[in-house]
Amino acid sequence: MTIRKYLVLLVVIVCAACGDVSLARGMKAFGAVTLANLPTLYTALLNPWVGLGILLLIGFFVSYLSALSWADLTYVLPATSLSYILMVLLAKFFLHEHVTVWRWLGVALIVTGVGFVASGPEATPGAHRHNRIETVYGPVGALGEAADSGVEP
Amino acid sequence: MNHLAVWGGIAAVVIASTVGDILQSRAMKEIGDLGLVRKSEGLGAVIRRVTTNTRFMIGLAFMAVGFFCLLVTLSWGDVSIVGPASASLTFLANALVAHIYLKENVDRRRWMAALCIAGGVALLAQ
Numbered sequence: 585m586t587i588r589k590y591l592v593l594l595v596v597i598v599c600a601a602c603g604d605v606s607l608a609r610g611m612k613a614f615g616a617v618t619l620a621n622l623p624t625l626y627t628a629l630l631n632p633w634v635g636l637g638i639l640l641l642i643g644f645f646v647s648y649l650s651a652l653s654w655a656d657l658t659y660v661l662p663a664t665s666l667s668y669i670l671m672v673l674l675a676k677f678f679l680h681e682h683v684t685v686w687r688w689l690g691v692a693l694i695v696t697g698v699g700f701v702a703s704g705p706e707a708t709p710g711a712h713r714h715n716r717i718e719t720v721y722g723p724v725g726a727l728g729e730a731a732d733s734g735v736e737p
Numbered sequence: 738m739n740h741l742a743v744w745g746g747i748a749a750v751v752i753a754s755t756v757g758d759i760l761q762s763r764a765m766k767e768i769g770d771l772g773l774v775r776k777s778e779g780l781g782a783v784i785r786r787v788t789t790n791t792r793f794m795i796g797l798a799f800m801a802v803g804f805f806c807l808l809v810t811l812s813w814g815d816v817s818i819v820g821p822a823s824a825s826l827t828f829l830a831n832a833l834v835a836h837i838y839l840k841e842n843v844d845r846r847r848w849m850a851a852l853c854i855a856g857g858v859a860l861l862a863q
Contacts, residue, residue, distance in 0.1 A: 588772060649787065650772065652765035656841045657758060658832050662850040668861060690860030697853030700846045708842040713769030 585706060589654065593663055595647040601670035603640030605678060610634035655706040662701040665694055743819065746810030750823040753803035755830040759838055760796030766839070767792070821862035825855035 610633030615621070628634050651660045669691050675681040768774065768786050775783050787793055810819050832851040836843040843851075 649761070649765055652762050653768060653771045656835065657762035657839065658835045658841050658843050658847045658851070660762075661758075661828065661831060662847070662854050665854045665858070668858060672861065686860050690857040693853045693857030693860060697850040697857060700850035700853065704844070704846050708840065711839070711841060712766045 589651075589706070592647050592650050593660075596644060596651055596660075596664045597667040597670060599640045599644035599647060600664065600667035601674060603637050603644055604671055605674045606633045606637030606640060608637075609679065610637055654712055656708055656711065659701055659704075659706045662697055663706075666698055668694055743810060743814035746806060746813055747819060747823050747826065749806040750803050750810060750819075751826045751830050753799050753806055754823070754827045755834055757796045757798075757800035757803055758827075758831050759834050760792045760799065762835070763839060764790045764793035764796060816862075818862075821859040825859045828855040828858065 610631040611628065613631055613633070614625075614628040629638075648660070648664070651664070655663075672683055672687055672691055676683045764787075765771075768790060771783050771787075774786060807819070807823060810823070813819075828851050832843055832848065835841040
């Protein structure tokens, strides 16, 4: 794993947690969504916290796709579940919500789960396009070199 | 709304979300490392490759269906059951289908991770 890949996973974790917390804060200001105020739901977009939340969740989706392009789904999902822990911490210290003992136990279980995958490889050999190319032709600097050669890896 | 409808809704969320995740993962495996594609062909090529991939777009549609099912199911049952149950079961379903369909090497370590995290997510709602 390179530093760039660790950074992508970090962006997934931070954007997912901060995006959800921003949306939660913005929607609390809007109030409960009911059939009566459904047509005015678009005005929630004018709330800066909702706007920030949407931007962060777009960042989450882009970095999540990037991670899936070089790592297994069964690696990315557990590794990025650290966002649940960040969310609990933000809920406690930023939204001032009460965090029960059960929730801390849940945090401990998630940390244990992340520990299991973090100690293993991020991808199944040959499962991704770039490492199929590397398996057959050796390391390549850019995908274009193998793809443009007209040879199907 | 009775329990059967709530659990039927949870099942719909899990199935749609899992199909969405799996198809998107398969699409990104086909496209290759986005960082390398961007370096060699530019950002435009990354956007074009992702948005013209049929599996990716179908996966996106399933994720939207999953989200809609979640909203409907949340209106039927308690959020403390629907939220964690659908998130935990989606974790486990993803591990199973990734092993069967994506041929990922889901060894004992990854199964333990999936079980721990599914349990942890369920506890977060307590």
